[in-house]
Amino acid sequence: xxxxxYWPTPNGWKVSIMLEECxxxxxxxxxxxxxxxxxxxxxxxxxPNNRMxxxxxxxxxxxxxxxxxxxxxxxxxxxxxxRFMPTDRRGRKETLEWxxxxxxxxxxxxGQLSHFxxxxxxxxxxxxxxxxxxxxxCLGVLERRLEGRDYILGDYSIADMASFPWVLISKPLGQxxxxxxxxxxxxxxxxxxxxxxxxxxxxxxxxxxxxxxxxERRILFNQTAxxxx
Numbered sequence: 001x002x003x004x005x006y007w008p009t010p011n012g013w014k015v016s017i018m019l020e021e022c023x024x025x026x027x028x029x030x031x032x033x034x035x036x037x038x039x040x041x042x043x044x045x046x047x048p049n050n051r052m053x054x055x056x057x058x059x060x061x062x063x064x065x066x067x068x069x070x071x072x073x074x075x076x077x078x079x080x081x082x083r084f085m086p087t088d089r090r091g092r093k094e095t096l097e098w099x100x101x102x103x104x105x106x107x108x109x110x111g112q113l114s115h116f117x118x119x120x121x122x123x124x125x126x127x128x129x130x131x132x133x134x135x136x137x138c139l140g141v142l143e144r145r146l147e148g149r150d151y152i153l154g155d156y157s158i159a160d161m162a163s164f165p166w167v168l169i170s171k172p173l174g175q176x177x178x179x180x181x182x183x184x185x186x187x188x189x190x191x192x193x194x195x196x197x198x199x200x201x202x203x204x205x206x207x208x209x210x211x212x213x214x215x216e217r218r219i220l221f222n223q224t225a226x227x228x229x
Contacts, residue, residue: 001025001026002057005032010169012202014073015150015199028057050228054067054073066101069103074161078157086157098153098159101141102127102163106138106166107162151189167183167187
């Protein structure tokens with residue numbers, strides 16, 4: 001059994017999709033990031049960066065193992081299940097390249113754009129444009145990679161699961177896909193997978209229904225080393 005510490009966000013969806021695709025037994029443990037659950041000592045013990053998702057795998061070769069960071073979790077689950085990652089050296093190399101690309105480029109750029117679209121108060125024209133352009137640039141990288149390929153590695157893999165959630169929300173971020181026909185085709189193909197639909201729907205009743213208030217903003221943003229909450 002896997003304890004899946006989760007909140008319905010794009011980073012959370014990466015792992016919920018993988019769990020559903022693999023059919024691995026798991027128990028969802030909500031981490032209400034708007035109320036500060038990510039700063040509780042019991043969560044920090046498994047996710048020291050105070051970010052979800054995280055998992056506790058109670059059957060990792062006979063041991064109980066905690067894993068934090070979505071990319072690391074995807075790798076752990078791929079190796080555990082023997083699915084959705086090539087086993088040859090070249091294929092593994094390409095998996096790691098595109099997984100690291102997502103966690104270092106597409107995800108952070110989309111996440112910062114989301115901040116200025118959905119959370120920042122006031123006008124921040126330069127910052128908004130900066131991250132909108134970077135998100136657009138990343139979609140261009142993905143567009144070129146998907147030329148002549150159904151999926152990022154050719155076959156469906158954790159590389160697709162990592163990137164898909166941050167492309168799923170492109171329209172709310174103000175970025176259409178009309179100029180990215182390969183990405184649009186790829187997004188639609190993944191969106192139709194039943195396991196993906198279950199993964200994205202996990203905990204949908206927990207999604208925010210109204211803009212964040214001041215207390216939620218204080219919890220979510222502006223932490224420092226001296227003031228982590």
